[in-house]
Structures are given as structure tokens and as C-alpha cells.
Amino acid sequence: MNNYIPKDSKFDPDIDGHFGKFGGRFVPETLMPILLELEQQYKKYRFDKKFWSEVNDLLKNYVGRPTALYEAKNISEQIGAKIYLKREDLNHTGAHKVNNVIAQGLLAKKLGKTKVIAETGAGQHGVATATIASLLGLQCTIFMGAKDVKRQELNLFRMKLLGATVVSVESGSQTLKDAMNDAIRFWVTNATDTFYIIGTVAGPHPYPMMVRDFQAIIGWETRQQILEKENSLPDIVIACIGGGSNAIGIFSHFLEDKDVKCIGIEAGGLGIDTDKHGCSLEKGSPGVLHGQLSYILQDEDGQISEAHSISAGLDYPGIGPEHSFHKDNGTIDYDNITDDEAIDAFVWLSQQEGIIPAFETAHAIAYLKKAKDSLKGKTVVVNLSGRGDKDMIQAKEILEDIII
Ligand SMILES: *Cc1c(COP(=O)(O)O)cnc(C)c1O
Numbered sequence: 001m002n003n004y005i006p007k008d009s010k011f012d013p014d015i016d017g018h019f020g021k022f023g024g025r026f027v028p029e030t031l032m033p034i035l036l037e038l039e040q041q042y043k044k045y046r047f048d049k050k051f052w053s054e055v056n057d058l059l060k061n062y063v064g065r066p067t068a069l070y071e072a073k074n075i076s077e078q079i080g081a082k083i084y085l086k087r088e089d090l091n092h093t094g095a096h097k098v099n100n101v102i103a104q105g106l107l108a109k110k111l112g113k114t115k116v117i118a119e120t121g122a123g124q125h126g127v128a129t130a131t132i133a134s135l136l137g138l139q140c141t142i143f144m145g146a147k148d149v150k151r152q153e154l155n156l157f158r159m160k161l162l163g164a165t166v167v168s169v170e171s172g173s174q175t176l177k178d179a180m181n182d183a184i185r186f187w188v189t190n191a192t193d194t195f196y197i198i199g200t201v202a203g204p205h206p207y208p209m210m211v212r213d214f215q216a217i218i219g220w221e222t223r224q225q226i227l228e229k230e231n232s233l234p235d236i237v238i239a240c241i242g243g244g245s246n247a248i249g250i251f252s253h254f255l256e257d258k259d260v261k262c263i264g265i266e267a268g269g270l271g272i273d274t275d276k277h278g279c280s281l282e283k284g285s286p287g288v289l290h291g292q293l294s295y296i297l298q299d300e301d302g303q304i305s306e307a308h309s310i311s312a313g314l315d316y317p318g319i320g321p322e323h324s325f326h327k328d329n330g331t332i333d334y335d336n337i338t339d340d341e342a343i344d345a346f347v348w349l350s351q352q353e354g355i356i357p358a359f360e361t362a363h364a365i366a367y368l369k370k371a372k373d374s375l376k377g378k379t380v381v382v383n384l385s386g387r388g389d390k391d392m393i394q395a396k397e398i399l400e401d402i403i404i
């Protein structure tokens with residue numbers, strides 16, 4: 001494959017980072033010059049061949065790209081559709097997150113920064129950032145909610161093993177949204193030598209656009225691979241959604257094709273009629289979180305509600321602003337999958353194809369069963385965003401009495 005390089009898109013945000021009415025830059029005044037400088041610099045590197053040849057070199061030789069597009073014959077037969085899996089689980093560190101982190105890490109070096117910071121919930125983005133910081137010789141600090149520090153002992157250890165410092169965030173609900181608030185706060189006073197690596201297509205402009213560009217390699221490869229195998233585009237592309245980066249990454253190369261339907265799957269948690277789910281689009285309303293206007297889960301007073309999902313990577317109470325735009329615009333369809341349906345699909349894919357998916361990814365897989373009747377005879381691509389190794393302890397607890 002040639003070197004990947006982003007493309008101009010009809011869905012690029014306007015000059016202030018708006019996707020329709022969403023996105024933008026809702027930040028304290030002190031952060032504005034920092035964001036404007038980043039935007040300026042990113043403009044310079046966005047289509048720069050030399051920068052992208054460095055990114056591509058690491059993606060190929062360090063991460064193992066391109067990832068396979070695998071025809072999953074066993075589940076295809078059961079669903080009555082032709083199902084392909086885009087194997088982001090085969091990436092170094094086990095998920096799509098590394099695509100974005102490598103590009104942001106190299107950008108940090110271009111800008112002369114010696115330190116990087118990142119927020120993390122379950123620890124996956126923290127681990128990816130610590131990995132790349134160690135590779136590129138950058139000093140790394142990860143902000144993690146105190147509750148998550150306790151819940152995610154293994155990833156905490158991984159980050160430390162990779163040489164990162166982990167700051168336990170004691171404020172608010174002591175989870176991801178508080179970790180991100182503290183990371184932003186720290187950045188304001190340390191931006192001279194520090195680059196903030198955001199883990200998904202959220203945050204103030206230019207992050208949603210930049211992270212999309214960095215994840216769009218997934219869709220760029222998939223498009224070439226499916227054309228080679230099928231000689232036509234897929235009917236449907238499916239991906240799970242936390243902040244929305246793996247989804248927009250694969251969708252972005254199909255959004256301008258009227259005959260391809262893109263479907264994003266949110267975390268239905270215990271059910272969308274309970275208050276324990278992560279469906280920002282389905283059950284949220286427009287509001288400001290982490291410097292952007294987007295659909296968020298909030299109460300009548302505008303207090304951010306806590307999201308719930310069995311998969312830590314999907315329990316973000318917001319969503320990237322571009323998804324909010326596509327929901328209102330009708331370019332992308334959205335649906336949701338409950339914890340129970342996800343666990344069922346987690347076992348199903350493991351036993352049918354010998355592929356253990358991440359809990360997050362299991363939501364996208366579960367949609368195949370949920371929507372089986374509408375998929376008959378179609379060609380479907382599912383973005384397999386990550387592998388399930390990180391979920392083994394939790395899976396064992398849940399399935400102990402069932403799998404014996
Ligand atoms: C973090 C994560 C997600 C959710 O993040 P997005 O930005 O929505 O892609 C999904 N799958 C896996 C495996 C993850 O680690």
C-alpha cells in the first residue's frame with residue numbers, strides 16, 4: 001500500500017472548528033493562544049509528505065499496519081450476510097488507539113515539545129501514550145481518575161512499567177471526565193514544553209479533526225481492501241462508539257458514498273430506559289463538555305451525568321462533535337447495544353471465529369445479531385477496534401458459572 005495521507009473532506013469543520021453547530025472551542029482564555037498555535041502548526045503538517053512518511057514508517061514497522069480485512073465465514077453463515085472484520089485488534093498495544101498516538105507523538109516532537117500528557121479512563125489510551133512516549137523519548141504523565149486507578153490495576157502497572165508517571169485525580173466523580181479536566185488544566189500552565197495527546201475525536205478544535213485524520217487510515221485501508229476483494233463497496237459499515245474515534249476513522253472514507261450505510265453503536269449499558277448507559281446521542285442533549293459543544297449526558301441543571309457501560313472505553317458521557325453533526329444531519333445511523341447483548345457477542349465471536357474482541361468491540365459485533373433480519377444478503381464491514389486481553393479478569397468474573 002502507498003503512504004497514507006489525510007484528504008480534504010466535505011465534512012471538515014469550519015475555521016473555528018464547527019461541524020454544523022457542534023464542536024468549536026469553549027475554553028478558558030488562557031488556553032486560546034495554545035490551541036491557536038496547535039491549529040496553525042497542524043495546518044502546516046496536515047498534508048506534509050515528510051511528516052506522513054515518518055508516521056507511515058512507524059505504523060508499518062512498529063504497529064504492523066496495514067491490518068487485515070478478514071472475511072469471517074462462520075458468523076457470515078449464521079447471519080446470512082457476508083461479514084468482514086477490519087482487524088485493528090492486531091495492532092501493537094491491541095487496539096486502534098495507537099494510530100492516533102503515534103501521529104500526535106511525532107507532531108509533539110516536530111513542535112519541539114519534550115513532554116506529553118494524556119487523560120485515560122480504563123487505561124487503554126494511557127498505555128498507548130506511555131508506549132509511544134517511551135519509543136520517542138518523551139517524558140510522559142497520565143491523568144487518571146482515582147476510582148479508575150483502583151479499578152484498573154493492571155493498566156496502571158503497565159503505564160508505570162513503560163516509564164510514565166500516573167497522576168491520580170481526586171476531584172469530581174474521580175473518573176475519565178475529571179481526568180480530562182485536570183489534564184486540560186495542567187496543560188494551560190505547562191504548554192511551553194508539553195503536548196496534550198487527546199485519545200478520541202473530542203475536545204476543543206483542532207482535536208476532533210486532527211484525531212479523525214489520524215484514525216482515518218482505518219477507512220482508507222478498508223476501502224482499498226474491500227474493493228480488491230469484492231470489486232464493490234460494502235453495503236454497511238459498523239463500529240462501536242465511545243468518544244467516536246475508531247468509528248469516524250473507518251466511516252470517513254465511506255461517508256460520501258450514498259449507497260454505503262454507516263452505523264455507530266453506543267453503549268446501551270443496563271438499558272436506555274434506566275439511567276445506567278452511555279448513549280450520549282440517543283439520550284443526551286447538546287451541551288458543553290471538555291471544550292466542545294456536543295450531545296452530552298446531563299441533568300436538567302446541566303450537571304454532567306455519569307455514563308455506564310460494561311466496557312470502560314464506552315462510558316464517556318459525551319461524544320465527538322462530528323458525530324453529533326452526523327446524527328442531526330442523518331449521514332450516519334446510530335443504535336445501541338446493552339451490556340448483556342455485548343457479553344453474548346463476546347462469547348459468540350470467540351467461539352465462532354477464534355477471535356476474542358474487546359468489550360467495546362463486542363457492542364459492534366452484537367449489532368449483527370440484533371439487526372440480523374435487515375442484513376440478509378448484504379456485504380458488511382465491522383471495525384474490530386480491539387482485542388479482549390485487557391478484559392479477561394472481568395470476563396472471567398461474569399462468565400465463570402457459564403463457561404466451565
Ligand atoms: C477506547 C476504545 C474504544 C472507544 O473509543 P473510540 O474513540 O470511540 O474509538 C473502542 N474500542 C476499543 C478497543 C477501545 O480501546
